[in-house]
Amino acid sequence: MASGVNRKISAASARAHTRKSKQSSFRLPSGMIKKILVVFLVGFLAWAYQAIQSPAPKICGSLDGPPVTASRIKLSDGRHLAYKEHGVPKDRAKYKIVFVHGFDSCRHDAIVATYLSPEITEDLGIYIVSFDRPGYGESDPNPKRTVKSIPMDIEELADQLGLGSKFYVIGFSIGGQIIWGCLKYIPHRLAGATLLAPVVNYWWPNFPANLSKEAYYEQLPQDQWTLRVVHYTPWLTYWWNSQKWFPASSIAAQNDAIFSRQDKELMPKFSKRKEYMNS
Numbered sequence: 001m002a003s004g005v006n007r008k009i010s011a012a013s014a015r016a017h018t019r020k021s022k023q024s025s026f027r028l029p030s031g032m033i034k035k036i037l038v039v040f041l042v043g044f045l046a047w048a049y050q051a052i053q054s055p056a057p058k059i060c061g062s063l064d065g066p067p068v069t070a071s072r073i074k075l076s077d078g079r080h081l082a083y084k085e086h087g088v089p090k091d092r093a094k095y096k097i098v099f100v101h102g103f104d105s106c107r108h109d110a111i112v113a114t115y116l117s118p119e120i121t122e123d124l125g126i127y128i129v130s131f132d133r134p135g136y137g138e139s140d141p142n143p144k145r146t147v148k149s150i151p152m153d154i155e156e157l158a159d160q161l162g163l164g165s166k167f168y169v170i171g172f173s174i175g176g177q178i179i180w181g182c183l184k185y186i187p188h189r190l191a192g193a194t195l196l197a198p199v200v201n202y203w204w205p206n207f208p209a210n211l212s213k214e215a216y217y218e219q220l221p222q223d224q225w226t227l228r229v230v231h232y233t234p235w236l237t238y239w240w241n242s243q244k245w246f247p248a249s250s251i252a253a254q255n256d257a258i259f260s261r262q263d264k265e266l267m268p269k270f271s272k273r274k275e276y277m278n279s
Contacts, residue, residue, distance in 0.1 A: 051243075052235060052238055052239040053238070057141045060080070060138045060140070066138075068080075068082075068138060070082035070084065070138045072138065072139075073157060073161070075156055079139070079141075080139060081131055081132070081156075081157055082107060082131060082138035082139045083129050083130065083132070083161075084129070084130050084131070085127070085128070085161075086110060086113035086114075086130065087121045087127045088121065088122060088127055089127070090127050090162060093127035094124065094125035095124060095168060096127045096129075096163045096164065096167045096168065097112070097126065097128045097168040098128075098129055098131070098154055098157065098158060098170070099129070099169075099170050099175075100130075100150075100169065100172065100175035100179065101130060101132075101136070101173075101175050102175045102199075103174045103199075103251060104251070104252070104254075105175075106276070107131050107132045107137055108273075108276050109172075110128055111172060112170055112196075113130065115269070131154075131157060133150065133178070147177075147181050150181060151178065151181040151184075151186050152186075154186070165189070167190070167191055168194070169190060169192075169194070170194045170196060171193075173196070173197055173199055174198075176195040176198025177198075179194070179195055179198075200215060202231075203231055222249070223251070225246070
């Protein structure tokens, strides 16, 4: 009986020894787990860095870029600014206006010039110059752009085109931001300034809090999140608007849910945009 017990104990011991051997055979070397985690972390950070970087722009007129078709001026820092003139000739103009386009637009989208009747333009003597903001259309991007840089570009554009000591500025949609910059940095050059349907800064301290909150939550949820990303983590803006996991800006996606009934009734008037936006 003792030998039977010994046999049972020996068998149990053998099984335990086998399990320990199997477990120990799959154990990673000391410190290997940390090294693997470090490698994964470095790989993730490299992917994240690439994801938040916008692709290099293709400069108009360069070897790998599109051809230049617009009238352009060369700015003092070497960049080119594309522009388009509308209305009466400058030498007959009573009102000389610089028009600043909004998001997803270009120099062709000078709505004041496009939809103002020729009779009114002629009778009032209106001259309008619209331009591609840096990085839009055929204007070179400005990697050093600031709130002040585009007003300085506008002043230089006005000087090279001979608009005189004072001129008017009109900003449409997010182009209104540029007009605020003009009012701050080149007020001595302005005969007047107008904002058309300007984009609101919901975090502006002087904006009534109750009105700001009400207007903010009138937006689609995806646009609320887009503005949060842009405001709190601006370095994630490109990633947010290009990722496919969550709905991003409805404006960038050209979602017509943002338009009112009246807006949709007017949309056919903008059908000509397809001719140059897709070119």
